[in-house]
Amino acid sequence: MSEFLVRPLPYCDGCGHRLVANKTVQVLEELQINPHDVVMVSDIGCHGIIDKSLATHTVHGLHGRSVALGAGMAMSLPPNKNVIVFIGDGGATIGLQHLLEAARRNVDLTVVVHNNMLYGMTGGQPSGLTLPGYCTAIAPQGNTLLPYDLCQLVHQAGASYVHRALTGGDLLKALRKAFETDGFSLIEVLESCSERGKKLNEHLKLKDLAKQVELTLGEWRGETRPSFRLSKENKSSLINGVKDVEVEFSSSLEGRLAVMICGSAGEGVQKAAELFAQAALACGLHVTKKGSYPVTVGVGFSTAEVILSQDPIDYHGISEPGVVIVTSQAGLDHNLGRIRAMEEGTVWSDEKIWLDANIKIDAPDVAVAVRDFRGRAGLKNAAIYALLTWIKETGILPVDSLLKMIMQDSIQKYIPPELFREFP
Amino acid sequence: MPSILDGSRLIAEACVQAGADVYVGYPITPSNGIYLYSSHRFPAMLTAPDEITTLQWMAGLSAAGRLPVTATSFPGFALMIESINMAYMMELPMLIILVQRLGPSTGSATVGAQGDLSFLSGLISGGHPLPVFCIADLLDCWRLPPIALQTAINLRSPVVLLTSKEMVMTERSFDMRQLDVVEPVARHFYNDLLPYRSYDPGDGLVPPFLPVGDDIHQVRLTASTHDTQGILVSVADAGLENTRRLEKKIEAHTPLLYDLDEQEGAETLIVTYGITTGAARDAVRAMRKRGRLVSLLVVQTLLPVPDAYYEIMDRYPRILLAEENLQGQMARLLFGHRLPEKVCVVNKNIGKMVEPDQIIQEVQNR
Numbered sequence: 001m002s003e004f005l006v007r008p009l010p011y012c013d014g015c016g017h018r019l020v021a022n023k024t025v026q027v028l029e030e031l032q033i034n035p036h037d038v039v040m041v042s043d044i045g046c047h048g049i050i051d052k053s054l055a056t057h058t059v060h061g062l063h064g065r066s067v068a069l070g071a072g073m074a075m076s077l078p079p080n081k082n083v084i085v086f087i088g089d090g091g092a093t094i095g096l097q098h099l100l101e102a103a104r105r106n107v108d109l110t111v112v113v114h115n116n117m118l119y120g121m122t123g124g125q126p127s128g129l130t131l132p133g134y135c136t137a138i139a140p141q142g143n144t145l146l147p148y149d150l151c152q153l154v155h156q157a158g159a160s161y162v163h164r165a166l167t168g169g170d171l172l173k174a175l176r177k178a179f180e181t182d183g184f185s186l187i188e189v190l191e192s193c194s195e196r197g198k199k200l201n202e203h204l205k206l207k208d209l210a211k212q213v214e215l216t217l218g219e220w221r222g223e224t225r226p227s228f229r230l231s232k233e234n235k236s237s238l239i240n241g242v243k244d245v246e247v248e249f250s251s252s253l254e255g256r257l258a259v260m261i262c263g264s265a266g267e268g269v270q271k272a273a274e275l276f277a278q279a280a281l282a283c284g285l286h287v288t289k290k291g292s293y294p295v296t297v298g299v300g301f302s303t304a305e306v307i308l309s310q311d312p313i314d315y316h317g318i319s320e321p322g323v324v325i326v327t328s329q330a331g332l333d334h335n336l337g338r339i340r341a342m343e344e345g346t347v348w349s350d351e352k353i354w355l356d357a358n359i360k361i362d363a364p365d366v367a368v369a370v371r372d373f374r375g376r377a378g379l380k381n382a383a384i385y386a387l388l389t390w391i392k393e394t395g396i397l398p399v400d401s402l403l404k405m406i407m408q409d410s411i412q413k414y415i416p417p418e419l420f421r422e423f424p
Numbered sequence: 425m426p427s428i429l430d431g432s433r434l435i436a437e438a439c440v441q442a443g444a445d446v447y448v449g450y451p452i453t454p455s456n457g458i459y460l461y462s463s464h465r466f467p468a469m470l471t472a473p474d475e476i477t478t479l480q481w482m483a484g485l486s487a488a489g490r491l492p493v494t495a496t497s498f499p500g501f502a503l504m505i506e507s508i509n510m511a512y513m514m515e516l517p518m519l520i521i522l523v524q525r526l527g528p529s530t531g532s533a534t535v536g537a538q539g540d541l542s543f544l545s546g547l548i549s550g551g552h553p554l555p556v557f558c559i560a561d562l563l564d565c566w567r568l569p570p571i572a573l574q575t576a577i578n579l580r581s582p583v584v585l586l587t588s589k590e591m592v593m594t595e596r597s598f599d600m601r602q603l604d605v606v607e608p609v610a611r612h613f614y615n616d617l618l619p620y621r622s623y624d625p626g627d628g629l630v631p632p633f634l635p636v637g638d639d640i641h642q643v644r645l646t647a648s649t650h651d652t653q654g655i656l657v658s659v660a661d662a663g664l665e666n667t668r669r670l671e672k673k674i675e676a677h678t679p680l681l682y683d684l685d686e687q688e689g690a691e692t693l694i695v696t697y698g699i700t701t702g703a704a705r706d707a708v709r710a711m712r713k714r715g716r717l718v719s720l721l722v723v724q725t726l727l728p729v730p731d732a733y734y735e736i737m738d739r740y741p742r743i744l745l746a747e748e749n750l751q752g753q754m755a756r757l758l759f760g761h762r763l764p765e766k767v768c769v770v771n772k773n774i775g776k777m778v779e780p781d782q783i784i785q786e787v788q789n790r
Contacts, residue, residue: 072484244425314702
């Protein structure tokens with residue numbers, strides 16, 4: 001017995017899988033490859049019971065996923081290790097995406113598709129690779145659907161070497177080329193299941209069926225390009241990217257204050273909130289900041305929630321905001337429910353937006369202050385301007401603390417200098 | 425000096441410092457922050473076309489001796505489940521960070537939740553437990569990933585680190601001096617001269633690991649019922665014994681992690697986990713300020729459920745569980761669908777975090 005085999009092959013008499021396995025072993029021996037330099041990854045299907053016969057490393061996974069599983073290994077193992085994936089036509093149909101992705105990346109492995117025209121283990125149903133006219137248990141008159149042209153698909157996706165063969169002919173040559181290829185190679189072997197297919201299809205020849213739908217036998221060679229291997233880079237710590245903020249101001253805040261900034265996407269709301277949070281940090285406060293916006297990101301509302309506290313903040317939800325700053329119509333629309341639910345606090349709004357909306361606040365402890373944010377600062381700077389205005393008028397933080405954060409940030413380039421003159 | 429940062433950053437950094445060497449993922453909200461940070465930090469990064477590929481690549485990388493990490497949210501995690509079962513059966517170490525968002529289905533991608541515990545508890549076919557740890561606060565974003573990775577190696581198992589949108593995406597002031605040095609995980613491969621058997625645990629419960637491709641020993645891995653060599657055996661005794669061992673090793677060796685803040689004389693114990701921890705800590709602080717005696721158990725090892733939690737809860741005549749889902753999934757996990765008289769649940773919230781006042785009211789109502 002071959003040094004690659006520790007037990008006889010388990011296949012039915014006359015099964016094409018036996019021929020494929022024997023030829024694979026023959027070629028590996030001819031290439032003088034050590035069995036421990038081969039990782040045989042097998043899919044679900046008759047071909048997959050080869051594991052226990054082999055002296056190579058063996059990995060037996062899920063139906064349709066073996067190419068992705070093998071790709072993970074091939075990306076990581078050194079080039080002298082040969083990853084071979086045995087898969088059936090059913091598995092190749094399930095895992096088509098995995099085949100295309102491995103080909104696209106030119107992962108260094110060889111896929112051998114045992115296309116025996118049907119699902120052998122479950123009763124002989126046709127797969128996405130079954131040739132038209134081939135008779136199966138559920139299509140005794142012959143399969144009618146066109147198959148995927150798997151070889152063309154992986155070739156187009158970027159495979160280095162592809163071959164469609166019958167179990168005889170140039171299969172040996174194809175296997176040899178595939179194993180010698182640095183990069184993704186695939187061989188589709190057309191077989192007829194000896195138990196579930198041959199009797200139903202005695203009158204048919206696979207070669208003829210393939211020809212009728214222009215599935216050609218032979219090889220496709222891809223462009224020469226490097227195979228895909230996992231790189232290893234040393235990258236700098238993410239902690240280095242965190243800005244330390246020096247505590248050099250103080251705040252008049254007592255306890256905890258939740259601030260909502262309600263504006264529109266693309267108008268700098270989240271950036272303004274970030275700088276405001278940094279300013280609070282520079283005043284020795286504890287801070288949390290989060291944003292919410294539609295998944296489209298660039299359109300609709302943009303709300304930022306900032307909590308300031310003299311004490312550490314464990315719970316960072318906002319049951320009810322103490323201050324709501326409104327800088328756009330979308331921001332107001334999205335948060336109107338929360339504004340109406342306020343029992344105390346202050347709404348600072350762009351004047352035009354608030355007056356046009358004609359909102360009446362009944363809660364006696366909710367004050368409304370309107371200022372011109374959008375007209376004065378422009379749409380892009382309305383949020384940061386509103387924050388500056390609010391902290392200047394209330395003294396909750398020193399204006400200098402926020403101005404300092406703005407000046408340290410690239411955002412300052414986009415703010416007209418005359419705007420800052422209001423905040424000496 | 426204080427800084428502002430989010431949990432995603434700490435998780436990614438802690439994973440790398442602990443020795444995780446490849447991040448594989450598909451960027452689903454709200455795990456996308458971890459994906460982005462990981463792309464800037466991991467020695468290798470693989471952008472997978474979908475979550476099934478993610479898990480299969482991870483399994484392949486793990487089989488080859490790497491220590492892979494991914495992060496996802498329910499819709500992506502759901503696609504991974506068959507492959508997680510495969511990795512569990514093959515005994516491949518890896519870390520899956522599950523960032524919860526509001527379901528069912530695609531639900532609300534940018535809204536937090538604690539809705540995934542029930543399905544995590546039945547994730548492995550056969551009912552086998554999968555180790556699941558849960559992040560309680562920003563510091564846990566730093567402390568738990570290394571523990572989860574070491575557990576994955578020690579147990580030869582996929583491990584889930586559970587968190588939620590509000591934990592990983594909220595930026596918070598943080599004093600970096602709180603960050604301890606992360607010790608790289610300790611890892612040893614089989615190096616005996618005797619033939620290697622992939623699933624032979626020797627005198628213990630966890631077989632030594634050896635990557636595929638080894639020059640000396642043959643390595644066999646399989647997702648099908650198998651004997652100690654990794655040969656498919658269906659219902660033969662050797663196969664079933666191996667399947668039983670998989671459960672035993674997780675039950676026996678998953679580290680017990682919790683934070684117990686007991687107050688002498690307290691009759692109520694609040695039990696919580698994950699994102700609700702912040703509200704529970706605030707509530708406890710407020711109640712104690714007013715002279716109310718109350719204790720708090722924050723559980724970080726969620727699965728398998730440790731006996732220790734029952735021993736702690738047995739000491740209290742009143743138990744209050746707080747979590748952000750409709751069913752009280754932790755309560756059901758601990759006590760089943762009919763809760764004992766002494767147990768109540770704060771679980772009215774979906775779409776927003778449990779508030780401290782809700783917990784306080786429930787404690788006072790009793």
